[in-house]
Amino acid sequence: MSGAAMGNVNRVDGPAKVTGKAKYASDFRGDGLLYGRIVDAPIARGRILSIETEAALACPGVVYIFTHDDQPSLAWLERNYRDQVGPDGSPFRPLHDDVIRFSGQVVALVLADSLEAARHGAGLVRLRCEQEAHATDLEEQRPESFEEPDSRSGMGKPPEPRGDVGIALVEAPASIQERYSTSPQHHNPMEPFATTAIWERDGSLTVYDKTQAVMNDKKYLTQVFGFGKDELQVLSPFVGGAFGSGLRPHHVAFLAVLAARELKRNVRVVLERKQMFALGFRPPSIHDLQLGATAAGHLTAVAHDALGATSRFENYVEQIVNWSGGTYDCPNVRLGYRIAALDVNTPCDMRAPGAASGVFALESAVDELAWKLGMDPLEFRILNHAAKDPNEEKPYSSKQLLECYRQGAERFEWHRRGHDCGSMRDGSILIGWGVATGVWDAMQVPSSAKAVLGANGKLTVSAATSDIGTGTYTMMAVIAARTLGLSVDDVVPQLGDSRLPMAPLEGGSFTAASVGTAVQKACLKIRKRLIRLAKDLDGSLLAGVDEKEIILENGRIAIKGDASRSHGITEVLQRTGTKEISRKTLAIPSLLKQRKVSIKTHSAVFAEVKVDEDLGTLHVTRVVCAVAAGQILNLKTARSQIMGGVVWGISMALHEESVMDHAHGRFINHDLAGYHIPVNADVGSIEVIFVEEKDSVVNPLGVKGVGEIGIVGTAAAVANAVFHATGKRVRSLPITLDKLL
Known part of the structure; x- marks a missing residue:
């Protein structure tokens, strides 16, 4: 490990977690606690004609049922509230009206004095709906797609074209034109979303919520319900994973606070696993890439056009194509991004939003062009290394990507790689090696x-931020x-308390x-x-x-x-x-200094796969990830973050796919039996290298963050290794058995 590291400290919150002393949102209790159970919409688009609750209300233990028919007046109906990370449009308002906007939408909340009674009561609620035609297929909605609107904060629009891509492609001695795609994915953290709202005698509320942003939660809840700033407190001391799904307040918190305020009781609402699939997700994406290069391997043209998904009521966008214009040195670049509205809930940020999808397409295409030229894929990347940011035409505050390539290749022993597809084998087992570049923004x-x-x-x-398992407690202490x-x-x-000093999500x-x-x-x-x-x-x-x-x-x-x-x-x-x-x-941030430079985190990912030639079964046996992320505050937790990102990259490449039944407009593999994620047997050796990198501009600590960079590039490295092993280029994730045979 590099000399830049500041230590190798155990998690300060570790003992509380392993002994059970750490309390999560659904662990908090209150006298006379009511349990909430959500009833969700069975159709993707339409209207509610009636909700029959008589049988449910007659069930022993059921106390009350909230529907759109009896929802009290709320402040947000007049203010058209938007949360801190919400995209343009009208945010979803639970129980607001009779309109069904997506399958799984909450249409009723059953409150009971026991979890069993609430569950039983929810099963007795009967819905009569008028169904309308829905659309959930991204490609079919392409004709109705539109250009990316003004981007939300932090998501820059694609830069203007540079050079003349059309002429460069025509004149290029070598070029490729291919389509790549990624499937929708759901976050599926171990802890489902839950909120416990404690009604205080003075009329104030203490809200224990699973969230990545207690300040965002508090702003949302106080504005929606009209609470004063001291009348509602949000706490989230421990979070059992979130990966971006907890950045925005969800209807779980809204429902718990609504019930607690109206009934003047303590209330807990917890989602079932299948109900987690009605929340935000990583949207599907379709990428059309054209690359051109000289005979010597210098990139001359990059064109990346992507189609992403959003909901009918909000324009969710990601920074999905920008990476293709800024990762390599190329004089002619054209980037385009369109989104199509589907009858789904609004997608949301999922670890490395935009980059995980966009870089997969770019790095697969780069690999294809290198193969077409007969060049080593790593040498091709080194040859086209950008010394300054091509998108912004600015120098980097620091960039040790070349050193990532060098140290990663040395550790992986890349020099031993066979040149031809299928040239490395162990009996009937084909061995493939792949490489990809990773990049992510570094921000303060x-x-x-x-x-x-x-x-x-x-x-x-103290600070009012969160720790979703990333080691923030330990970072602050170190x-x-x-x-x-x-x-x-x-x-x-x-941390995790809205009364503490203001801090970001x-x-x-x-x-x-x-x-x-x-x-x-x-x-x-x-x-x-x-x-x-x-x-x-x-x-x-x-x-x-x-x-x-x-x-x-x-x-x-x-x-x-x-x-x-x-x-x-x-x-x-x-x-x-x-x-x-x-x-x-x-x-x-020191904006005067930072505006003069481009600030990025970089990585080089090397992957080994083994494929059974007869059965087509595929395993990732080895990954080396070399990362340049400035000063490393704590080796142990930083390494853990990169390893987690790599595992998720493997999962993105081979396992994860939320399968949409377009006939019903509903995700059908809505449990952890049907939604595949990797287990220990699916993950081989993972080595993490932190390349020494000093940066005096990014912030006084010189740190860049390691939460996202571990996943970016990993899926492409795996896919490229699969091609090297089998000669089959799979351009649609995940790479499943049927695509290999």
């Missing part, structure tokens, strides 16, 4: 944080401990850069105060010493190179009668 967004150092030497750092020279065990990180690989910078800034203020107190002590050993010559380590304030001249932090606080030092700060 404004964030606040608070740090409080007590006289006992214990430090508390940064704080190292800034003030404390043991990680002496730091208490706090956890997503986009920007949490460490944003919240971490704020934590560091608050701790630096405490450091400055500590040094001043130590220098002002009677008989201080640090009197007259320049602050630049003072360090904090091992719980002491000392002079560099002279540990004998030091004071303990607790000694300083106690001798000065200081009960605590508290500092709160806001950290914002």
Whole structure:
């Protein structure tokens, strides 16, 4: 591992999770708790003619049933509320009217004094609907597609064309023109969505919700229901996975708060696994790519036109084609992106939104062109490496992609690769090696944080962000401990509470850069105060010493190179009668510097597959992922993030597919038996290399984030390895047995 790493620290929240002390949204209780069960729409488009609830209300234990017929007036009906990450359009309003917009839409909520009674009551609700013609096939809706509208925040539209792609393709000695596609996928975190709403005696609400954004949740709920800012608190101390599905508030939270407010009772609503498939998902995508190159292998033309899906009521867009114009050096580029409205719920961000799909298409096409030229696919990528960002015409703040190629290839032993398809085998087992490039944006967004150092030497750092399993608790503790020279065990990180200092949602690989910078800034203020107190002590050993010559380590304030001249932090606080030092700060990006450069994270992914020549069975036996992501804060959790991304990339390549029954407009494999995800036997060796990369522009910590980059490029590397093994190019994910035979 590189010398850039700051440590190898165990998760500070690990003991709570493995001992069961960590409480998730559905673990919180309240007196007289009511259990909510959702009744969902059986059709994809139409209207509700009637809802018969008499039999359900007669069921013992059933207390109340909410439908669109008796929903109270809500503030959002007048404000047309949009949440922080919502796309353009009209957000879905649960139980608002009789219109059915997608299959699985909530049409009623049954409340009962037990889970069993709620489930039984929900089964007795009868719906009579008027069905209308629906459309759920993306290709069939292509004629009705439209150009990407003004993009939502963080999703830049494709850049304007450069050069003349048409002429370049005609004149290119070598070119390809192919279509690639990806299937819809669902996040399927281990913890289903759940909300427990606790009704307080003063009329306020405490809401425990599964979310990646407690501040977003609070804004949504207070505006929709008209609560004052101090009348509703959202907590999400632990989240059992989300991967982007929890960025937006869902109808689960809305329903729980609605019931708690109207009934003045404590309420819990939990989704069944099949109901998770009515939430957002990674939309299907279709990609048409044309590439041209000189006989020597220099790219001369890139044209990438993609079609993505959205809902009828919101224009969800992804940054899906931009990567094709910015990954390699090419003078002629044309990018196009259209979206088609389907009768589904609005898609939502799913780990590396846009890039996971778009880079699969690009990197598959690049591989095809290299093969057509008779070039080594890795050498082709190195030859076309972009020294500056071609899309933005700016230098990179840092870019060690070439080193990723070099170190990854060395670890993978790429030089041993057979040139021809099917040239590597072990008996009847065909062996294939593939490579792909990964790229993702590196971002910092404004964030606040608070740090409080007590006289006992214990430090508390807090911010209203989330930890969805990515290691945010540990990241905050590591940064704080190292800034003030404390043991990680002496730091208490706090998050997942809307009362804490403002912080961004956890997503986009920007949490460490944003919240971490704020934590560091608050701790630096405490450091400055500590040094001043130590220098002002009677008989201080640090009197007259320049602050630049003072360090904090091992719980002491000392002079560099002279540990004998030091004071303990607790000694300083106690001798000065200081009960605590508290500092709160806001950290914002240095836009003046950042606007002058392009800031990206890069990777090189190498994959090995083994295919049974007779049966067509396929296994990924080895992956090496070399990543350049700036400063690595904690090796253990960073490596875990990349490994998780690689596993998901393997899953995207070979397993995951939400199958739509277009006749009924409903996903039919809506459980973990029919929706395939990899198990241990499906995943071979995964090696992670962190390439040393220093970046003084991205943020004061020099970090870029590792949440998304692990998945980007992995599916393409696997698909390219399959071609090398079998000679069969599969351009539609997932690569299933029928596509190989």
